Amino acid sequence: MTIRLTLAAIALTLAAPAAAAPDRLAETLALPVASGLTGAQDVARFAWIENAAGARNVWVADKGRPARQVTAFAEDDGQQIYDLNLSPDGATLVFVRGGDGEFPDDGLPNTGLATATPKQQLFAMPATGGAAVAIGEGHQPVFSPDGGRIAFVRKGQLWLWQQGGEARKLASVEGGIERLGWSPDGTRLLFVEARSGHSFVALFDVTGQRLTYLDPSLGHSVEPAFSPDGRQVAFIRYVDPPSGAKDDSGPYWSIRITDVASGETRELWAAPQGMGARFAGTRSRNLFWSKDDTLVFPWERSGWLHAYAIDANKGGAPRELTPGAFEVETMLLDRDGRALLYSSNAGDLDRRHIRRTTLASGATTRLSGGTGIESYPAPAGDTIGVIASDATHPAHPALLDAKLTPIGKAPAAQDFVAPNPVIFRAADGVEVHAQLFRAKGPGRHPALIFVHGGPRRQMLLGFHPSGYYSNAYILNQHLAAEGYDVLAVNYRSGTGYGLAFRDAPEIARAGASEYRDVLAAGKWLAAQAHVDPARIGIWGGSWGGYLTALALARDSALFAAGVDFHGVHTMLRPVENNLSPDQQTAARQLQWTSSPMGAIDTWRSPVLLIHGDDDQNVDFSQSLILARELAARRIPYREIAFPNERHGFFRYADWLKSYRATEAFFRTTLIERKPLK
Structure with a gap:
């Protein structure tokens, strides 16, 4: 009997179809890839977007606790999620689903061949999970300093939404709205209005319903930043070198400061001729006003893209914060507003790691290193998150601690080797x-x-x-x-x-x-x-x-x-x-x-x-x-x-x-x- 059963089992095995070989390409392309990492200002809570085989969802994690998926989209329908943001207390998150994050005001794509008309929809929801509230069409949502309101953009229009109410239009402008942000006291909105061949920095008084352009010119005014007390606005002004001109002929850009009450503007500093005479930015914001009245901006004076500091009151010669034969790719101020966090290829030109530089002293600390790649630092409460990857792990969120601890799962690609x-x-x-x-x-x-x-x-x-x-x-x-x-x-x-x-x-x-x-x-x-x-x-x-x-x-x-x-x-x-x-x-x-x-x-x-x-x-x-x-x-x-x-x-x-x-x-x-x- 034992022999007969064994032979029967063998016969069944021979008759059964062979197991399909694993489709490594399909499996690896389906691995989750994280992006859009953001942190709450007051608590150690992070949120990010994950794309797994075309299904995009929002995830949230608190320091020391398991990550959780808070949306439930399951289809490879071509619907992007972007512009993710957390309220300062971390209780509410907001995101955009649909449209194209690179061209948010243009015609809506329909890559999933949906039968219904494609939409761009702004949602708000509890960060702990629950029902999402549809705010309306729009993008670029930003929370007010107290977290109670959300300003956003819809095709050259400023809109405002408050929980429990309906979104209302505040103003319309001729160009596209970029770099939207609130004043420290929550009474004004600051933004760049991009027009054909030029751009303006604009200030909108939410209470008085008044729109003001700050020192409009014949060039590009970009990267506006409020002073910590909200009384001044700094911005970068540049023009592109004309055809036939050398990039270092210049000067082609400067930093200007406007007094909000009077509208008077002064030039704090202008780039001299030579290297860096043409403005070049990082892949992040490019002007920050610290709590100790230091302005931080990128400059290529050394032949490499680095962060520099200048006194917002006195001006003078800028101080290089990140010297060396490498480039800064992204940067931002830390939670205390007195140190710079940045991603660069310092010490390893073909990878990226994170460093922190104190603005006052220039003291620099390396926060990550090794054979991995760390990008887009995001402070949250008393901790810092990054987007991490390496030779075998796609982009995933991680805590910037001694071990660079992944937040949530970080599955590896099978049989990959480091190039x-x-x-x-x-x-x-x-x-x-x-x-x-x-x-x-x-x-x-x-x-x-x-x-x-x-x-x-x-x-x-x-x-x-x-x-x-x-x-x-x-x-x-x-x-x-x-x-x-x-x-x-x-x-x-x-x-x-x-x-x-x-x-x-x-x-x-x-x-x-x-x-x-x-x-x-x-x-x-x-x-x-x-x-x-x-x-x-x-x-x-x-x-x-x-x-x-x-x-x-x-x-x-x-x-x-x-x-x-x-x-x-x-x-x-x-x-x-x-x-x-x-x-x-x-x-x-x-x-x-x-x-x-x-x-x-x-x-x-x-x-x-x-x-x-x-x-x-x-x-x-x-x-x-x-x-x-x-x-x-x-x-x-x-x-x-x-x-x-x-x-x-x-x-x-x-x-x-x-x-x-x-x-x-x-x-x-x-x-x-x-x-x-």
Whole structure:
């Protein structure tokens, strides 16, 4: 009997279908990715947004207690959640669902192909969970200092909501509203009104219903900040250098202070000629007024983007707070308003860590380090949270303590390994940083170049805090596991390596000098013993799509295939009228020769084009134009078009389809080496 049962079991096992192999790409892309971390002012409570396989939800956690999900959205419906904020006491949270956080006042996307009309909806709810109250259409919600009111923006209008009441419109303006904030006493709203080619700083008296513009000018007035007593407003004023002018000619920007009662404005300080004559900001707010009357702002005087301090009353020469050969990416004042918290690549150019610098003394403490990546510090009560990641863990919230403790779950990607840092030089001597994802196994492998977008961006030695580049990191790891050596290139015009690298000569429409780094990367790969030089491909999105197309157009002999996500293919655009007619003609010609279209007659390699037709960053017509030209020259290409999809695809299903198609395309063209039919 025992033998018969065993044989029967064997027969059943043989007859049963084999278990499906795990779909590692789908599983890893579905891992939760955190963003929008915010902290309550008075208590150690954090809130953040988590995207897991396209289902976006809000999570909340108190220090020392388990995290809890307070919303229950379960569909991959393309509905973004953004502008998350906590009341000062941490009791209430507010967020926006729907629309596009990058273009909140534009037409609403419908990436999920919903049958109903898409909405942008502002919600308020208890931070401990419970029913959410729909406030109405709008975005950019900010709590009043006492937490009792929420001001927000709706298509150039200021609105106000108080719990238990209805939202009411306060005012309308001609431009878009940015950097909305309250005065310390809760009687005024301060904001930037962005108009065509210029912007104003505006002050709205909530009680008196009066709108005032502070020292309006012929440039951009940005980054307004109240003094601690609310009697003054500081802001940055800048103009862009005209075409043909050197960036360091200047002066192009200054810090100004307006007395709220009188409206009188004084220039506190102006950037001199030389490095830093043009204004450059971090990825966070860029002007802070501390409790001891110190103004903190970014400046590139040293050739690196750093934080500086200046006395708000006396002015004088600014003090550098963060010296060194590194760049500050984000910064803010801590809870006490007397120290600066910032994320930078100090001591490790290809990662990011957190430091604190006391404004009065300049004393600096390193709060994180090691092989992880820590970004976007968020104070909450007596503690600090960050968005953390590393080679195997996507972005997740963590407490900035001795152990960098994750807040909630932080699942790891299976079988991921840390990429290797690589440094090489372009033909003109520029030093280029990259990350190498090595394929396993002996012999020569096919290889790929990955080029990021932006171009003001930097790929890191681990999961990127940006969801877009977190996905790109996943695909690079996946392609390495499939047998490709992948080199992610941080080409010139990107961030992280100083002013001279970011604003290198002849970049973009002025000559595409960043392509020299991409070409050098391809040649570096071709020279490696583990790479088959006849099977090198390239892929990237946005500006990376542009460089992918440029590589295929100029150097099909080196780059055997490419995948171009929503790339720019013709760089032609109107030039400024300060140039003479002859200069304008020369500028237009340079734009053309900097474009993939300018070299399309030498394009031979197959390409996969992927684009959403509701892209607000790179117009869909850029891919339409290229497809027509490729067809006319019988250059083999494949295409994926996503109806209603935006630039950074809103739906998990669209990312997965794109990445599977990318893998299949490179398998056909680089591994199997089959012609496209």
